[in-house]
Amino acid sequence: MISVEARLARLALKGDQQAFAEIVDMYQDKLYHMAYRMLYNRQEAEDVVQDAFLRVYRNLERYDESLKFSTWIYRIATNLCIDRLRRRKPTYSLDAESADHEGLDGYSMVPSDNRTPESETMLSETQRIIHQAIETLPAKYKSVMVLRYLQEMSLQEIGDVLDMPVTTIKTRVHRGREFLRKRLEHKL
Numbered sequence: 001m002i003s004v005e006a007r008l009a010r011l012a013l014k015g016d017q018q019a020f021a022e023i024v025d026m027y028q029d030k031l032y033h034m035a036y037r038m039l040y041n042r043q044e045a046e047d048v049v050q051d052a053f054l055r056v057y058r059n060l061e062r063y064d065e066s067l068k069f070s071t072w073i074y075r076i077a078t079n080l081c082i083d084r085l086r087r088r089k090p091t092y093s094l095d096a097e098s099a100d101h102e103g104l105d106g107y108s109m110v111p112s113d114n115r116t117p118e119s120e121t122m123l124s125e126t127q128r129i130i131h132q133a134i135e136t137l138p139a140k141y142k143s144v145m146v147l148r149y150l151q152e153m154s155l156q157e158i159g160d161v162l163d164m165p166v167t168t169i170k171t172r173v174h175r176g177r178e179f180l181r182k183r184l185e186h187k188l
Contacts, residue, residue: 005069013060024053027070031077037150038081038142040135048084052077071160078143078161085139133183141176148173 002010005026011019031052035045055076056063063072137145147158148169155173159166 002065003069006063006065009060009063009065009069012057020057023056023069027073028053031073034074034146034151035077035081037146038078039084040131044084048077048080051080055080067160071157074147074161075163078147082139082143085142129184130180133180136183137176137179141172141179144169144172145176145180 005023008019008023012023028049031049032045035048036042039045039048052073056073063069134142134145143162144158147153147161148155153161155166155169158164158169162169
């Protein structure tokens with residue numbers, strides 16, 4: 001059975017602008033959040049989303065319906081983010097030089113309903129420190145870490161998006177965690 005996205009892609013390829021608008025509606029927020037988490041810059045994230053949809057539109061005939069549409073569109077957006085990260089000059093602030101947080105699972109600590117001003121301050125400070133540490137990750141680790149922990153993709157899905165074997169993804173997740181652990185050693 002053909003997916004909704006594949007059906008919409010077929011219609012868009014035939015010139016149906018409403019079908020393409022539906023694709024944009026389905027993915028624009030998801031792609032923006034992923035791009036923002038990789039780039040930490042609202043304008044760059046918006047540019048990536050716009051560029052991604054432009055590339056999708058121009059390359060609809062290349063979409064392979066045997067693959068999930070989401071994998072294809074995430075691959076395009078992720079590659080655009082990685083390109084931007086590679087073009088950036090590395091910036092290391094003194095605040096981001098080190099810190100310690102085992103794994104990264106604690107990044108998305110959701111505060112309970114009994115939040116206090118003190119716990120809110122500590123949580124936002126912790127998130128700021130972790131964001132700074134993630135910002136210093138090399139692009140090849142940053143993309144994997146964002147997709148794994150912030151987009152909550154499986155290792156297989158990340159492998160599909162980045163067109164890499166799952167073993168490579170596992171290695172990069174491990175090395176990304178190590179890199180973050182060393183960065184966070186003295187901060188948390």
